[in-house]
Amino acid sequence: MSYKIGLSDLERDGGTSLTRQLVERFAAAIDSGALAPGEKLPTTRALAAEAGINHLTAARVYRRLAELGYVTASVGRGTFVRSAPPAAAAEEGDEWQSYVLPERPMSYLESVVADAFRLPREPGMLSLSTGWPSPRTYPTPELARIAAEVFEEEGGEAISYLTAEGLFGLREQLARWGGDCGFATDPDEIIVTSGARQAIDLCARAVLEPGDVVAVESPTFVGFLSSLRATGARLIGLPVDDQGLDTDALERLLARHEVKLLVLQSACQNPTGTDLSPQRRRRVAELAQERNFFVLEDRVYAALRYEGEGVPPLRALAPSHVIYVNSLSKTVGGGLRVGWLAARGPVRDRLAMLKLETDFHTTTLAQHIAARFLAAGGHERQLRRSIGFYRERRDALLEALERHLAGEYRARVPRGGHHVWVRLERPLDERALYREAARRGVTFTPGGIVTVERHAQTHFRLSFPLLDPEELDEAVRRLARAIREVRRQDRHAATMPLS
Numbered sequence: 001m002s003y004k005i006g007l008s009d010l011e012r013d014g015g016t017s018l019t020r021q022l023v024e025r026f027a028a029a030i031d032s033g034a035l036a037p038g039e040k041l042p043t044t045r046a047l048a049a050e051a052g053i054n055h056l057t058a059a060r061v062y063r064r065l066a067e068l069g070y071v072t073a074s075v076g077r078g079t080f081v082r083s084a085p086p087a088a089a090a091e092e093g094d095e096w097q098s099y100v101l102p103e104r105p106m107s108y109l110e111s112v113v114a115d116a117f118r119l120p121r122e123p124g125m126l127s128l129s130t131g132w133p134s135p136r137t138y139p140t141p142e143l144a145r146i147a148a149e150v151f152e153e154e155g156g157e158a159i160s161y162l163t164a165e166g167l168f169g170l171r172e173q174l175a176r177w178g179g180d181c182g183f184a185t186d187p188d189e190i191i192v193t194s195g196a197r198q199a200i201d202l203c204a205r206a207v208l209e210p211g212d213v214v215a216v217e218s219p220t221f222v223g224f225l226s227s228l229r230a231t232g233a234r235l236i237g238l239p240v241d242d243q244g245l246d247t248d249a250l251e252r253l254l255a256r257h258e259v260k261l262l263v264l265q266s267a268c269q270n271p272t273g274t275d276l277s278p279q280r281r282r283r284v285a286e287l288a289q290e291r292n293f294f295v296l297e298d299r300v301y302a303a304l305r306y307e308g309e310g311v312p313p314l315r316a317l318a319p320s321h322v323i324y325v326n327s328l329s330k331t332v333g334g335g336l337r338v339g340w341l342a343a344r345g346p347v348r349d350r351l352a353m354l355k356l357e358t359d360f361h362t363t364t365l366a367q368h369i370a371a372r373f374l375a376a377g378g379h380e381r382q383l384r385r386s387i388g389f390y391r392e393r394r395d396a397l398l399e400a401l402e403r404h405l406a407g408e409y410r411a412r413v414p415r416g417g418h419h420v421w422v423r424l425e426r427p428l429d430e431r432a433l434y435r436e437a438a439r440r441g442v443t444f445t446p447g448g449i450v451t452v453e454r455h456a457q458t459h460f461r462l463s464f465p466l467l468d469p470e471e472l473d474e475a476v477r478r479l480a481r482a483i484r485e486v487r488r489q490d491r492h493a494a495t496m497p498l499s
């Protein structure tokens with residue numbers, strides 16, 4: 001290092017501070033190229049020893065160089081000369097980016113979600129990890145005809161910019177549907193979003209500030225947990241039983257905390273497949289109105305019902321307090337990215353503003369297609385066509401569990417949706433199971449990523465829509481073998497003598 005910047009002749013009694021002298025020498029070496037972009041500087045300890053200065057002065061030198069834009073520091077990795085001019089970048093590939101980007105290691109949750117999008121496409125892999133509808137059920141001929149019609153009849157309007165709230169014709173269709181079942185009464189209440197996922201994210205950002213308390217069903221949909229955690233809010237999990245969200249637990253929570261937002265799915269909950277009972281539905285609405293908190297009500301699976309009566313939306317009982325979220329993703333196709341929310345009052349205006357700031361509006365073409373599809377009764381037809389398909393797969397998965405894991409698990413029969421929530425009678429290391437299962441060609445959703453507490457070592461979610469009955473059987477067989485292998489390794493580790 002010293003040959004590059006010369007540390008031996010520092011003036012120790014002159015008018016210029018040691019910090020300044022060192023900063024100037026490092027800066028000159030970087031400007032001249034003697035210290036190359038991406039080059040690692042000595043640790044502050046090594047610099048202190050080499051330059052004969054104390055450690056704090058060395059740290060001050062690097063801090064000042066960072067302020068001046070010469071270097072970048074990365075916790076745990078060290079201090080590096082800042083990013084490269086183009087020629088050097090080309091030589092060194094993309095490595096420089098990791099010095100410039102803020103440090104953000106991928107979390108367990110993020111890596112499992114990324115796998116869920118990637119692994120189903122890998123040859124030989126059987127995916128029990130996503131609630132995507134099967135492409136075999138998509139109404140593609142009908143949508144192709146509608147898409148052609150949209151271009152013919154709308155011309156350029158098919159791809160023009162819209163207002164943030166979305167296409168009025170689609171909002172009208174959705175408000176009509178909302179009027180029939182109770183989630184909305186007016187197109188003004190509807191904001192079209194890029195899937196329900198975006199509606200959830202906008203809602204979290206609109207309502208929550210760091211430190212706010214948010215109550216959320218646990219287990220739940222992983223996307224809720226990501227969006228809610230990103231706001232800096234404090235998440236508190238509430239149990240879900242066969243009547244849906246446990247409202248006694250909610251009341252106990254409300255006695256101790258000022259809750260800003262409650263997040264729930266009132267029908268065919270992901271992952272438990274349960275409905276909120278009529279009594280509890282009334283109680284949640286009363287509590288929201290008495291205590292003035294918002295409720296985010298997600299209904300993406302509500303129409304995919306295999307058994308039991310439909311459950312009306314909670315928003316029908318408390319329209320000012322409930323922000324309702326839904327999409328066509330689970331019933332028609334997730335790639336359409338057509339979702340919506342229904343809200344009123346200042347929160348609706350704030351949501352529209354955030355939508356505009358985020359992506360202006362949802363794809364115009366998809367909104368035209370969705371509006372015509374709904375107006376022509378396509379959604380009801382699609383449900384009639386696909387419910388039997390999914391029920392058959394749900395039953396095949398439940399049978400496969402009995403065949404391969406009898407006595408080792410418990411699972412409720414989901415009334416609707418795409419998932420079965422499984423509890424193992426004896427705990428095991430879910431990360432080890434996840435890895436072993438992937439090695440054997442099957443993926444699933446570990447309980448720890450869909451629970452607030454993140455220590456679910458006994459639960460996992462199995463999703464059935466993408467596999468045929470025989471594939472479901474094979475997937476559960478592989479999973480059962482993976483469970484046995486992880487248990488065997490645990491026993492082996494427990495009996496190994498400590499060295």
Ligand SMILES: Cc1ncc(COP(=O)(O)O)c(C=O)c1O
Pocket residue numbers: 131194195196197198221223265270298300301326327328329330334338339
């Ligand atoms: C409960 C729940 N809400 C929302 C979403 C996201 O839906 P979309 O694809 O419409 O964004 C999902 C998807 O997995 C979900 O399970």
